[in-house]
Amino acid sequence: MYTQGLLEAIPKAVSALEDSERMARFQARIDAEEKIEPKDWMPDAYRQTLIRQISQHAHSEIVGMLPEGNWISRAPSLLRKSILIAKVQDEGGHGAYLYSAAETLGIARSELIDQLLSGRAKYSSIFNYPTPSWADIAAIGWLVDGAAIMNQIPLCRCSYGPYARAMVRVCKEESFHQRQGYHAMLSLARGTPAQQRMAQDALNRWWWPALMMFGPPDTASQHTAVSVRWKIKRFTNDELRQKFVDFTVPQAQFLGLTLPDAQLQQAADGHYQIGPLDWSEFNAVLKGNGPCNAERIAERRAAHADGAWVRAAAIAHAAKRAARAVA
Amino acid sequence: MSAVTAPVADRALMTYVLRLADTALVLAQRLSAWIGHSPAIEEDLGCANIALDLLGQARLLYAYAGELEGAGRTEDDFAYLREECDFLNATMAELPNGDFGQTIVRQCLLDLWRLELFERLTQSTDVRLAQIAAKAVKEIRYHVRYSSGWLVRLGDGTDESHQRVAKALTTLWPYVTEWFAEDAMEQALTERGVAPSVAAVQVGFETRLAPILRDATLTRPVDVDYRWFGKRSQHSEHLGHLLADLQSLHRAHPGAQW
Numbered sequence: 411m412y413t414q415g416l417l418e419a420i421p422k423a424v425s426a427l428e429d430s431e432r433m434a435r436f437q438a439r440i441d442a443e444e445k446i447e448p449k450d451w452m453p454d455a456y457r458q459t460l461i462r463q464i465s466q467h468a469h470s471e472i473v474g475m476l477p478e479g480n481w482i483s484r485a486p487s488l489l490r491k492s493i494l495i496a497k498v499q500d501e502g503g504h505g506a507y508l509y510s511a512a513e514t515l516g517i518a519r520s521e522l523i524d525q526l527l528s529g530r531a532k533y534s535s536i537f538n539y540p541t542p543s544w545a546d547i548a549a550i551g552w553l554v555d556g557a558a559i560m561n562q563i564p565l566c567r568c569s570y571g572p573y574a575r576a577m578v579r580v581c582k583e584e585s586f587h588q589r590q591g592y593h594a595m596l597s598l599a600r601g602t603p604a605q606q607r608m609a610q611d612a613l614n615r616w617w618w619p620a621l622m623m624f625g626p627p628d629t630a631s632q633h634t635a636v637s638v639r640w641k642i643k644r645f646t647n648d649e650l651r652q653k654f655v656d657f658t659v660p661q662a663q664f665l666g667l668t669l670p671d672a673q674l675q676q677a678a679d680g681h682y683q684i685g686p687l688d689w690s691e692f693n694a695v696l697k698g699n700g701p702c703n704a705e706r707i708a709e710r711r712a713a714h715a716d717g718a719w720v721r722a723a724a725i726a727h728a729a730k731r732a733a734r735a736v737a
Numbered sequence: 738m739s740a741v742t743a744p745v746a747d748r749a750l751m752t753y754v755l756r757l758a759d760t761a762l763v764l765a766q767r768l769s770a771w772i773g774h775s776p777a778i779e780e781d782l783g784c785a786n787i788a789l790d791l792l793g794q795a796r797l798l799y800a801y802a803g804e805l806e807g808a809g810r811t812e813d814d815f816a817y818l819r820e821e822c823d824f825l826n827a828t829m830a831e832l833p834n835g836d837f838g839q840t841i842v843r844q845c846l847l848d849l850w851r852l853e854l855f856e857r858l859t860q861s862t863d864v865r866l867a868q869i870a871a872k873a874v875k876e877i878r879y880h881v882r883y884s885s886g887w888l889v890r891l892g893d894g895t896d897e898s899h900q901r902v903a904k905a906l907t908t909l910w911p912y913v914t915e916w917f918a919e920d921a922m923e924q925a926l927t928e929r930g931v932a933p934s935v936a937a938v939q940v941g942f943e944t945r946l947a948p949i950l951r952d953a954t955l956t957r958p959v960d961v962d963y964r965w966f967g968k969r970s971q972h973s974e975h976l977g978h979l980l981a982d983l984q985s986l987h988r989a990h991p992g993a994q995w
Binding site (some may be wrong): 503729 | 774776779789812887
């Protein structure tokens with residue numbers, strides 16, 4: 411998931427400069443569904459696309475810890491608190507895991523983190539929305555993680571081996587996240603009038619941003635074709651969005667909640683048709699003008715800066731130990 | 738809901754179990770505030786992991802306290818619907834996190850104490866408590882590895898890190914004395930073989946602490962007279978704020994299921 415920043419991602423290199431024979435062999439391996447491994451030759455554009463995509467995914471996991479972390483201290487039962495801590499911990503784990511996968515492409519985690527903190531790297535816009543109520547935690551699990559799974563399951567078959575293998579584990583955990591979110595939403599929807607109101611309000615606020623997680627419409631997404639050819643991507647943005655809608659509408663009906671789309675209807679072929687998405691809002695959030703962009707980055711910067719003396723101490727201690735071991 | 742009014746067959750044991758439970762919950766609450774804000778991703782994971790273990794321990798202990806009381810109170814009733822004057826946690830657990838160094842000093846001291854305590858509780862004549870302790874002890878051994886590893890790294894790291902943890906150790910040390918100031922209830926439970934001897938726990942704690950402080954190039958502070966008694970509900974000013982945060986949503990929706 412979390413790759414809409416790729417709008418400006420793929421360098422121009424695809425066509426011209428790589429050696430055509432190696433390129434042909436590379437494409438043949440991909441066509442044969444072989445995995446590309448870190449030491450294999452790969453076109454630079456393939457490498458750069460993956461670094462961007464995997465690191466954006468990692469950044470999204472790390473920034474995504476913040477809106478949910480907002481409710482750890484106030485989770486309304488000890489069971490929900492345990493689940494939420496475990497979920498946020500998983501996200502940190504995914505971040506660490508994905509940074510490692512990106513490192514196999516020849517870039518250091520510290521450099522990727524610098525890119526995030528300096529604002530040069532993107533992360534999923536969805537985490538720039540606030541979580542003012544507990545129901546937002548339920549909605550994130552149900553909708554945001556639900557959308558993430560739609561995006562990520564095909565990535566388990568991504569042509570780049572380390573990413574594909576990382577995604578197998580990530581998807582297993584995301585599936586738990588989605589289910590706990592839906593279950594928390596169900597408790598609210600079946601709860602008191604105040605809880606039901608909270609649930610509906612969260613759905614109203616998260617529905618459209620969740621749909622926009624799949625990225626721009628295919629007509630506006632210029633890089634899908636290359637990524638599909640390289641089997642980094644298996645489905646187009648609109649295909650995945652439609653899958654998610656078809657999957658989620660009946661779930662909302664089961665909850666007895668109303669999706670905030672007056673134009674939503676089921677077509678004769680069974681698919682649900684949604685009303686138009688407000689891409690101007692999507693673009694505004696992507697450009698840094700969402701409700702929480704500044705706060706999220708400020709929090710990440712503060713954690714990094716406040717922890718500098720700790721990391722320095724760990725390095726100094728390791729050096730002392732190494733020196734003592736030699737002596 | 739706040740006052741315990743029903744007759745309880747073994748009030749001493751219930752109180753003892755609540756002390757253990759409250760310390761675990763309050764420490765979990767403090768530690769979990771680091772998630773997403775710690776010095777490195779690995780520390781986010783470490784703090785989350787320990788907080789989860791502590792929460793799990795608290796839940797088992799609250800469930801047992803509820804059974805001992807026999808009045809139908811659940812884990813959430815204990816956690817969310819008691820006032821600060823009902824909480825019986827060790828005071829150190831409720832102190833603010835401070836910087837990462839202060840959190841590590843607090844964690845290491847509490848981990849070492851809890852390891853000594855829970856290892857001995859595995860031999861408790863109270864079978865249920867022994868079972869809970871047996872599960873917890875495996876977790877606490879890992880907690881000690883984590884917190885003592887960091888204490889050594891920070892103590893024997895840079896000048897700045899050394900100064901920070903040395904200061905934290907001095908700040909936190911007065912709160913250790915509460916753990917080893919045995920009261921009549923603890924003494925009675927020790928005589929029954931339910932709780933370990935406080936003196937034995939103290940010896941074990943000091944024995945474990947000494948080599949860690951040596952490796953961290955830190956000096957054990959001298960004991961001071963002033964003592965906090967969170968375990969007898971005499972808390973610092975910090976607990977009220979912690980509980981206000983922890984309990985706010987639950988209390989805003991009385992009787993709701995989540």
